[in-house]
Amino acid sequence: MSKIKDGYYSAIYFLKTANILKNERPNDIVTMQFFQREENVILAGVDECVELLKTEASNPDILQIMALxxxxxxxxxxxxxxxxxxYYQFGYLEGIIDGILARQTSIATNCHRxxxxxxxKPVIYMNDRSDYYYNQENDxxxxxxxxxxxxxxxxxxAKLTNNYEPMGTVPHALIQAFNGDLIAALYAYxxxxPTDKLVALVDYNNDVITDTLKVATEFSNLYAVRIDTSQALVDKYFHGKEKQYPIGEINGVNKHLVSALRQALDQQGYRHIKIIVSSGFNVAKIRDFEKEGVPVDIYGIGQALAKINIGFTGDAVQLNGVDQAKFGRHNIVSNRLVKK
Known part of the structure; x- marks a missing residue:
């Protein structure tokens, strides 16, 4: 027996309920429905839940499964x-189903938003650094x-079709290994x-514009630069200019720095070089950047995509074909569900 069928991942009260009903009410038929409470959500994980039911429920062939x-x-x-x-066929899977739907739907919706x-503009999914590595395939x-x-x-x-290949840029660790020499690190890379698009990470010395122009001069094949400045820092470009900007607006990867970088690249004839930004980006910050026309070409996002902010609930709502549910809940009729 698998760990799932053995109840290893199920809350003990579900297991005890299944045991009681198998012995006390073995012929009863229940209907359980799953839903969430947010508007305009992108559903994900339901296919995995259907597969879970078909492999880990007891006698799944006689279950009726309807789903989006x-x-x-x-x-x-x-x-x-x-x-x-x-109930004893599938009730012990309730919490597992809630968890699958909550995680995958949250991530899908975060990405969509x-x-x-x-x-x-392209968005790079950098959630590997924000969550437990076992989750990467499903995430x-x-x-x-x-x-x-x-x-x-x-x-x-791994679970995608069309042969997607992972992408990335030079990390800070490679620059550090060359004693902070970005040019030497890029030559090694x-x-x-040699067939990778060359992307330079240009915030290592907290001097984004100076280092970008050095790299652009050195590498005619430079595809893009990425800015990943910590919110705790102010780039050297602003030294002596702090009073020109509102407090807090020049920390980290900010619109003034990106705009100044684009202007410097264009003035030197490097209009083809793209700008990638990362570190602390979320819906609000990207909306602000786009509203103000900040010249970003690609966003790299991690933590904002990992937040599990959509919860699902499973309710038993019918008993032997008759509505029966806890107060405040009821069987919700839907013509969108299809048989699985």
Whole structure:
């Protein structure tokens, strides 16, 4: 028996309930529905839940499973999954199903909402550094459901079709290994990975514009530069100019720094070099950047995509075909559900 069927991942009260009903009410048929409470949510994880039921429920062939599909836009209190059968066949999976739906739907929705404000600009899914590594395969799938197509680990693309390849830039660690010499680090990178698009991480010395122009002069094939300045820092470009800007506006990766960098590149004839930004970006910050026309070409986002902010609830709502549920809950009729 698998760990799931053995109840290893199930709350003990579900297991005890299943045991009681198997012995006390073995012929009863229940319907359980799953829903959430947020508006305009991108559903993900329901396909995995259906597969879970078909492999880990008891006698799954006699269950009736009705569900929506991954990628569907859903609304508050809309059922996304309904299961009908003996409680002891599937009741112990309730918490697992809630968890799958909550995680994957949250990530898919986070990605969708970021893309909605990013003005059709590419977004790199950098969530590997924000969560437990075991989650990367399913998280990558959920991110793709939400519309993301750029990933940084092999695990994140493992469940995707169309042969996605992970992408990335030079990390700070490589620059550090060359005693802070960005040029030397990039030459080493290029020697080992000559077919990769060359992307320079230019905030190591907290002097983004100076280092960008050095790199652009040295490498005619430079594709992009990435700014990853900590919010705790103010780039050297602003030294002596602090009073020209409102307090807090020149910390980290900010609109003034990005605009100054774009202007410097353009003035030197490097209009083709793209600007990638990362560190602390979320829906609000990207919306602000896009509203003000900050010249970003690509966003790299991690932590904002990892937040689990959409919860699901499973309720038993019918008993032997008759409505029966806790106060405040009821069987919700939906013509969108399809048999699985």
């Amino acid at each position: 599909n991954d990628g569907d836009l859903i609304q508050p209190n809309e059922p996304v999954l309904k299961i009908t059968g003996h 970021i893309l909605q404000v990013a003005n059709n 990558g799938y959920a991110a793709k459901v939400g519309g993301i197509t750029n990933f940084v680990t092999t695990a994140q693309v 290029q020697r080992f990975y």
